[in-house]
Amino acid sequence: MTRPLTRRPGRPPGGQLDVSRDAVLDAAERVIARDGANASIDAIAAEAGVTKPIVYDRVGSRADVATALAERLSERMAVAARAALDGRGFTRSSLASFIEANLRTVVDHRDLFLYVTGGTTDQTSLGRLVLAEQSTAPLSLALVSWRKRVGLDPSVADSWAYGMVGMLQMASLWVIGSTSADPRVVADQLAELLWFGLVGERRPD
Amino acid sequence: MTRPLTRRPGRPPGGQLDVSRDAVLDAAERVIARDGANASIDAIAAEAGVTKPIVYDRVGSRADVATALAERLSERMAVAARAALDGRGFTRSSLASFIEANLRTVVDHRDLFLYVTGGTTDQTSLGRLVLAEQSTAPLSLALVSWRKRVGLDPSVADSWAYGMVGMLQMASLWVIGSTSADPRVVADQLAELLWFGLVGERRPD
DNA sequence: TCGGGAAGTTACCACGGGTAAGAAAGAGAC
DNA sequence: GTCTCTTTCTTACCCGTGGTAACTTCCCGA
Known part of the structure; x- marks a missing residue:
């Protein structure tokens, strides 16, 4: 609303509009x-x-706006995650840092996260899956290569990737809405679950 | 639309409307x-x-409709899960059955699931959390009592419950939208992850 | 100088959630 | 038996939002 209130229709002077x-x-x-x-x-x-x-x-329709913003957000999450990992190997501790970085990024972009994941009912599944698949695709690839390297069945990668991303999204939603949930603690507890499993014994990494 | 098309305003005859x-x-x-x-x-x-x-x-507003339907859906999921477990103990196999029952219930109520989880942007978080908390609350309680029984820290229950429910919801979304994802296989793979963890060795239950 | 396309603006449509106003039926009072 | 008041429902509307059509002006090239 920086423009004068009374405008007449038609193409305004001054060459092409400089709005990318x-x-x-x-x-x-x-x-x-x-x-x-x-x-x-x-x-x-x-x-x-x-x-x-x-x-x-x-940009396009509202769904396109949401998709573009989802790309931005997931890119930011990836950057934060990389910074948190910082070349460390794949350990329980690095997994916790990865999760915490994701949670904190969502907390820092609370409403952006809600906008992106909360599309209109029309394309709801799409809205959430866009953000999801930005994360699942690389995660799935990483899982496949890791599982192959250690000689385990890599066919679980897709299920695990979607599952883990869903876990992260729901945890984010919970952390956003709850005052008692601390990102650091939640990340640590989720890493515990993912690393050792429900019945796995706890051991130092 | 079983009623005549031309109606006049006012209270119709016949006593109170019989619509609960x-x-x-x-x-x-x-x-x-x-x-x-x-x-x-x-x-x-x-x-x-x-x-x-x-x-x-x-019923109330649209959000209230969604909430009420979420209660119905989660109740149906709980019933299916109980039937699948059928008194079995807490094993990897029963966990897979639990997950599969949930996935199949969502597949059977595809659009209901989408309606419930895909609220309007206004109350998005609420919409998804409603369905989530119907499931997380009992799950969290179960986790607490189990962890206490086996002498483990029960404070992880909330995080784990939200995480697992998120995992289930995202997996459901994926299974719904994908032709290649088989509920049985996905359930088995997710049970594998939850039971043994990412690095846990596989062993028969 | 004068078209004609490019580039934007205004104005509009459709539709969905939610609510206010009004009209008929029924219950009770006299 | 009639009159009024309350209940209960319908119609009609308001408002915000996504999306688009129509029209107006600018600018470039012939």
């Missing part, structure tokens, strides 16, 4: 961070200083 | 099963043979 796809997505993130997960396309357009059809031209 | 809350919810389930997860309140009302305000009187 990324600028629209930046605006979307700002609106979501400021006003919460129920952000409308109108609000995003206003924040970007453009009108609604521009958003549709630069 | 459960009847409305039954209608909602029929509409969802027939037309998919994007079912409107109008459609539900029409299916129940009433008008929209009746739905609001008997």
Whole structure:
């Protein structure tokens, strides 16, 4: 809303509008961070200083916006996870750090996470699976190569990847909504479960 | 839509309308099963043979409808799980049966699951957490009593319960949307992960 | 100088959740 | 038996949101 209120229709002067796809997505993130997960396309357009059809031209439908933001969020989660691991091997401790990094990233982008995972009913499954598959695909690959290396059946990779991502998403949702759930503790406990299993004996890594 | 098309306003003759809350919810389930997860309140009302305000009187808002249906679905999942376990002890095999029963119940109620988990953005977290907490609460209790019995720290119960439920929900979503994912196989693989952990050695139960 | 395409804006439509206002039926009072 | 008041339901509406059509202006090239 930086523009004058009274405008006449038609193409405005000044050459092509300097609003890129990324600028629209930046605006979307700002609106979501400021006003919460129920952000409308109108609000995003206003924040970007453009009108609604521009958003549709630069990004696409609301589902496309959510998908693009899901890509951003999952990329950020991957970056945080890599930083947390920092070349450490695959141990129980590094697994906990990985989970904690993911949880903290979601906490830091609370409403973005809710926007991305909480699509309209139309494409609900799609909305959640987009964020999921951004994470499951590399995770599945990593699982396959690791299982092959240690001589175990790699066919479990897909199930495990989806399962672990689902576990992370639900834990994120819980941590977001609960005051008593501490990301560090939750991450440690989930790592315990994933590493040793329900009945596995605890042993130092 | 069993009623005549031309009606005049006002209270219709014949005493109080014989439409219970459960009847409305039954209608909602029929509409969802027939037309998919994007079912409107109008459609539900029409299916129940009433008008929209009746739905609001008997059940409540759309979020309330979703919550009520989530209770039904989780109850059905619990029944299926109990039947699958059938008094067996807590073993890897029974865990796989438990998971498979859950997956099959979701597959059998595909659109109901999507309707329940895919609330409007407003109350998204709530929508998913409702179904989740119906399952996490008893699961958490079971985990606490079991961990105490075998002399392990019971404080992990909440994290584990949310994690496992999230794992189940994501796996359900995946199984629903994928043609290649077989509930039996997926359940077995997830049980493997939960029972032995990522690095646990496989051993017969 | 003058089309014609490019680029945006306004205005609109459809639809869904939710509610207010009003109309008929029924129950009770006199 | 009639009159009024309450209950119970319907119609009709409001509002916000996603998505698009129509139209208006600018600019570039002939």
